[in-house]
Amino acid sequence: DTAVSQTPKYLVTQMGNDKSIKCEQNLGHDTMYWYKQDSKKFLKIMFSYNNKELIINETVPNRFSPKSPDKAHLNLHINSLELGDSAVYFCASSLNGPSESYEQYFGPGTRLTVT
Amino acid sequence: AQTVTQSQPEMSVQEAETVTLSCTYDTSESDYYLFWYKQPPSRQMILVIRQEAYKQQNATENRFSVNFQKAAKSFSLKISDSQLGDAAMYFCALGGANSKLTFGKGITLSVRP
Numbered sequence A: 001d002t003a004v005s006q007t008p009k010y011l012v013t014q015m016g017n018d019k020s021i022k023c024e025q026n027l028g029h030d031t032m033y034w035y036k037q038d039s040k041k042f043l044k045i046m047f048s049y050n051n052k053e054l055i056i057n058e059t060v061p062n063r064f065s066p067k068s069p070d071k072a073h074l075n076l077h078i079n080s081l082e083l084g085d086s087a088v089y090f091c092a093s094s095l096n097g098p099s100e101s102y103e104q105y106f107g108p109g110t111r112l113t114v115t
Numbered sequence B: 001a002q003t004v005t006q007s008q009p010e011m012s013v014q015e016a017e018t019v020t021l022s023c024t025y026d027t028s029e030s031d032y033y034l035f036w037y038k039q040p041p042s043r044q045m046i047l048v049i050r051q052e053a054y055k056q057q058n059a060t061e062n063r064f065s066v067n068f069q070k071a072a073k074s075f076s077l078k079i080s081d082s083q084l085g086d087a088a089m090y091f092c093a094l095g096g097a098n099s100k101l102t103f104g105k106g107i108t109l110s111v112r113p
Helices: none
Strands: A004-007 A010-013 A019-025 A031-037 A043-050 A053-057 A063-071 A073-078 A087-094 A110-114 B003-005 B010-014 B019-021 B024-026 B034-040 B044-054 B062-067 B076-081 B088-096 B105-113
Touching: A004 A087, A010 A019, A019 A087, A019 A110, A019 B010, A031 B010, A043 A063, A043 A073, A053 A063, A053 B019, A073 A087, B003 B088, B010 B019, B019 B105, B024 B076, B034 B062, B034 B076, B044 B062, B044 B076
Parallel strands: A010 A110, B010 B105
Antiparallel strands: A004 A019, A019 A073, A031 A043, A031 A087, A043 A053, A063 A073, A087 A110, B003 B024, B019 B076, B034 B044, B034 B088, B062 B076, B088 B105
Protein backbone atom coordinates (compact mmCIF):
# COMPACT_ATOMS: atom_id res chain seq x y z
CA ASP A 1 0.00 0.00 0.00
CA THR A 2 2.99 2.28 -0.49
CA ALA A 3 1.83 5.73 -1.54
CA VAL A 4 5.05 6.99 -3.16
CA SER A 5 7.72 4.44 -3.95
CA GLN A 6 11.23 4.84 -5.29
CA THR A 7 13.70 2.34 -6.66
CA PRO A 8 16.39 1.73 -5.83
CA LYS A 9 16.73 2.84 -2.21
CA TYR A 10 20.51 2.71 -2.40
CA LEU A 11 22.71 3.24 -5.42
CA VAL A 12 26.50 3.09 -5.44
CA THR A 13 28.24 3.82 -8.71
CA GLN A 14 31.41 5.22 -10.19
CA MET A 15 32.08 8.61 -11.66
CA GLY A 16 31.15 8.91 -15.29
CA ASN A 17 28.40 6.30 -15.19
CA ASP A 18 24.77 6.90 -16.15
CA LYS A 19 22.04 5.87 -13.72
CA SER A 20 18.28 6.15 -13.29
CA ILE A 21 15.98 6.40 -10.28
CA LYS A 22 12.33 5.47 -10.67
CA CYS A 23 9.35 6.89 -8.81
CA GLU A 24 5.73 5.83 -8.75
CA GLN A 25 2.74 7.15 -6.83
CA ASN A 26 -0.63 5.46 -6.38
CA LEU A 27 -2.40 8.42 -4.79
CA GLY A 28 -3.99 9.74 -7.97
CA HIS A 29 -2.00 12.95 -7.64
CA ASP A 30 -1.40 15.18 -10.64
CA THR A 31 1.94 16.73 -9.68
CA MET A 32 5.25 15.01 -8.97
CA TYR A 33 8.61 16.36 -7.84
CA TRP A 34 12.25 15.53 -7.41
CA TYR A 35 14.16 16.98 -4.47
CA LYS A 36 17.84 16.68 -3.60
CA GLN A 37 19.03 16.47 0.01
CA ASP A 38 22.71 17.19 0.32
CA SER A 39 25.20 16.07 2.96
CA LYS A 40 24.14 18.95 5.22
CA LYS A 41 20.54 17.75 5.00
CA PHE A 42 19.45 20.75 2.96
CA LEU A 43 16.45 19.93 0.75
CA LYS A 44 16.05 21.66 -2.57
CA ILE A 45 13.56 21.26 -5.40
CA MET A 46 14.98 20.04 -8.69
CA PHE A 47 12.00 19.41 -10.95
CA SER A 48 8.23 19.37 -10.92
CA TYR A 49 5.82 17.80 -13.39
CA ASN A 50 2.10 18.41 -13.61
CA ASN A 51 0.17 15.89 -15.69
CA LYS A 52 3.38 14.86 -17.47
CA GLU A 53 4.33 18.46 -18.24
CA LEU A 54 7.50 20.01 -16.83
CA ILE A 55 6.58 23.06 -14.76
CA ILE A 56 9.64 23.61 -12.58
CA ASN A 57 13.30 23.21 -13.52
CA GLU A 58 15.48 24.75 -10.86
CA THR A 59 18.90 25.43 -12.42
CA VAL A 60 19.82 21.78 -12.43
CA PRO A 61 22.71 20.67 -14.68
CA ASN A 62 21.44 19.23 -17.93
CA ARG A 63 23.07 15.92 -17.00
CA PHE A 64 19.87 15.44 -15.01
CA SER A 65 16.86 14.59 -17.15
CA PRO A 66 13.46 13.83 -15.68
CA LYS A 67 10.94 11.81 -17.62
CA SER A 68 7.26 11.37 -16.88
CA PRO A 69 5.66 8.62 -18.98
CA ASP A 70 2.34 9.16 -17.23
CA LYS A 71 1.13 11.17 -14.27
CA ALA A 72 1.79 8.32 -11.84
CA HIS A 73 5.48 8.01 -12.72
CA LEU A 74 8.42 10.38 -12.67
CA ASN A 75 11.88 9.01 -13.34
CA LEU A 76 15.22 10.74 -12.97
CA HIS A 77 18.10 9.91 -15.28
CA ILE A 78 21.58 11.18 -14.50
CA ASN A 79 24.36 11.15 -17.08
CA SER A 80 28.10 11.30 -16.44
CA LEU A 81 27.79 11.09 -12.67
CA GLU A 82 30.08 13.31 -10.60
CA LEU A 83 31.21 13.09 -6.98
CA GLY A 84 29.04 16.10 -6.15
CA ASP A 85 25.93 14.22 -7.21
CA SER A 86 26.19 12.09 -4.09
CA ALA A 87 23.06 12.88 -2.09
CA VAL A 88 19.66 11.56 -1.14
CA TYR A 89 17.07 12.09 -3.87
CA PHE A 90 13.43 12.29 -2.88
CA CYS A 91 10.43 11.91 -5.09
CA ALA A 92 7.18 13.52 -3.93
CA SER A 93 3.66 14.02 -5.20
CA SER A 94 0.71 16.28 -4.50
CA LEU A 95 -2.76 17.15 -5.69
CA ASN A 96 -2.75 20.79 -6.71
CA GLY A 97 -5.55 23.15 -7.44
CA PRO A 98 -7.61 25.93 -5.91
CA SER A 99 -9.27 23.65 -3.36
CA GLU A 100 -6.21 21.61 -2.47
CA SER A 101 -3.63 22.13 0.23
CA TYR A 102 -0.52 21.45 -1.86
CA GLU A 103 0.54 18.93 0.76
CA GLN A 104 3.34 16.81 -0.64
CA TYR A 105 3.82 13.13 0.08
CA PHE A 106 7.38 11.90 -0.08
CA GLY A 107 8.93 8.65 -1.16
CA PRO A 108 11.52 6.89 1.02
CA GLY A 109 14.44 8.50 -0.78
CA THR A 110 17.31 7.09 -2.82
CA ARG A 111 20.78 7.42 -1.38
CA LEU A 112 23.16 7.88 -4.30
CA THR A 113 26.87 7.46 -3.65
CA VAL A 114 29.30 8.27 -6.43
CA THR A 115 32.83 6.95 -5.95
CA ALA B 1 11.78 34.62 -4.09
CA GLN B 2 10.63 32.50 -1.19
CA THR B 3 12.85 31.95 1.82
CA VAL B 4 12.50 29.89 4.99
CA THR B 5 14.78 30.42 7.96
CA GLN B 6 15.34 28.03 10.83
CA SER B 7 18.04 29.69 12.89
CA GLN B 8 18.42 27.02 15.58
CA PRO B 9 20.46 24.04 14.32
CA GLU B 10 19.58 21.84 17.27
CA MET B 11 17.50 21.65 20.41
CA SER B 12 17.06 19.27 23.27
CA VAL B 13 14.02 18.54 25.42
CA GLN B 14 13.32 16.37 28.43
CA GLU B 15 10.83 13.59 27.87
CA ALA B 16 7.26 14.69 28.73
CA GLU B 17 8.22 18.38 28.52
CA THR B 18 7.23 20.92 25.88
CA VAL B 19 9.50 22.33 23.20
CA THR B 20 9.03 25.01 20.55
CA LEU B 21 10.84 25.02 17.23
CA SER B 22 11.12 28.37 15.45
CA CYS B 23 10.68 29.23 11.80
CA THR B 24 10.38 32.48 9.87
CA TYR B 25 9.63 32.86 6.21
CA ASP B 26 9.27 35.37 3.43
CA THR B 27 7.07 35.27 0.35
CA SER B 28 5.39 37.72 -1.97
CA GLU B 29 2.43 35.40 -2.57
CA SER B 30 -0.88 36.04 -0.88
CA ASP B 31 -2.03 32.41 -1.03
CA TYR B 32 0.43 30.00 0.52
CA TYR B 33 0.75 27.10 2.92
CA LEU B 34 3.18 26.27 5.67
CA PHE B 35 4.27 22.83 6.76
CA TRP B 36 6.39 21.10 9.33
CA TYR B 37 7.98 17.85 8.22
CA LYS B 38 9.74 15.34 10.46
CA GLN B 39 12.70 13.31 9.22
CA PRO B 40 13.73 10.51 11.60
CA PRO B 41 16.94 8.51 11.07
CA SER B 42 15.04 6.30 8.63
CA ARG B 43 15.13 9.44 6.38
CA GLN B 44 11.43 9.20 5.52
CA MET B 45 9.86 12.66 5.28
CA ILE B 46 6.71 12.70 7.39
CA LEU B 47 4.21 15.55 7.39
CA VAL B 48 3.59 16.69 10.96
CA ILE B 49 1.24 19.62 10.51
CA ARG B 50 -0.09 22.01 7.89
CA GLN B 51 -1.31 25.62 8.09
CA GLU B 52 -3.21 27.51 5.40
CA ALA B 53 -2.13 31.16 5.39
CA TYR B 54 -5.71 32.39 4.95
CA LYS B 55 -6.79 30.70 8.18
CA GLN B 56 -6.31 32.67 11.36
CA GLN B 57 -6.80 29.67 13.63
CA ASN B 58 -3.61 27.85 14.51
CA ALA B 59 -3.45 24.24 13.34
CA THR B 60 -3.32 21.44 15.88
CA GLU B 61 -2.61 17.74 15.46
CA ASN B 62 -2.67 15.85 18.76
CA ARG B 63 0.51 16.86 20.65
CA PHE B 64 1.66 19.14 17.83
CA SER B 65 0.45 22.71 17.40
CA VAL B 66 1.67 25.79 15.62
CA ASN B 67 1.85 29.46 16.45
CA PHE B 68 1.24 31.19 13.13
CA GLN B 69 1.90 34.92 13.16
CA LYS B 70 1.16 36.06 9.60
CA ALA B 71 2.18 39.69 10.00
CA ALA B 72 5.50 38.69 11.56
CA LYS B 73 5.90 35.82 9.04
CA SER B 74 6.56 33.43 11.84
CA PHE B 75 5.51 29.78 12.05
CA SER B 76 6.70 27.92 15.14
CA LEU B 77 5.96 24.31 16.09
CA LYS B 78 5.14 23.34 19.65
CA ILE B 79 5.51 19.73 20.71
CA SER B 80 3.79 18.93 23.99
CA ASP B 81 4.48 15.89 26.18
CA SER B 82 7.61 15.09 24.18
CA GLN B 83 8.28 11.43 23.53
CA LEU B 84 11.47 9.59 22.63
CA GLY B 85 10.01 8.93 19.19
CA ASP B 86 9.87 12.66 18.54
CA ALA B 87 13.65 12.75 18.21
CA ALA B 88 14.32 13.63 14.58
CA MET B 89 15.20 16.44 12.23
CA TYR B 90 12.33 18.88 11.70
CA PHE B 91 11.94 20.98 8.58
CA CYS B 92 9.76 24.02 8.15
CA ALA B 93 8.51 24.41 4.57
CA LEU B 94 6.64 27.00 2.54
CA GLY B 95 4.48 26.06 -0.43
CA GLY B 96 1.88 27.52 -2.69
CA ALA B 97 0.39 27.70 -6.11
CA ASN B 98 3.82 27.63 -7.75
CA SER B 99 3.88 23.99 -6.68
CA LYS B 100 7.26 23.84 -5.02
CA LEU B 101 8.19 23.55 -1.38
CA THR B 102 10.94 25.76 -0.06
CA PHE B 103 12.55 24.21 2.99
CA GLY B 104 14.45 25.65 5.90
CA LYS B 105 17.78 24.13 6.90
CA GLY B 106 16.14 21.97 9.53
CA ILE B 107 16.62 21.55 13.25
CA THR B 108 17.78 18.41 15.03
CA LEU B 109 15.63 17.66 18.05
CA SER B 110 16.90 15.28 20.70
CA VAL B 111 14.72 13.96 23.53
CA ARG B 112 16.35 13.14 26.86
CA PRO B 113 14.84 10.21 28.80
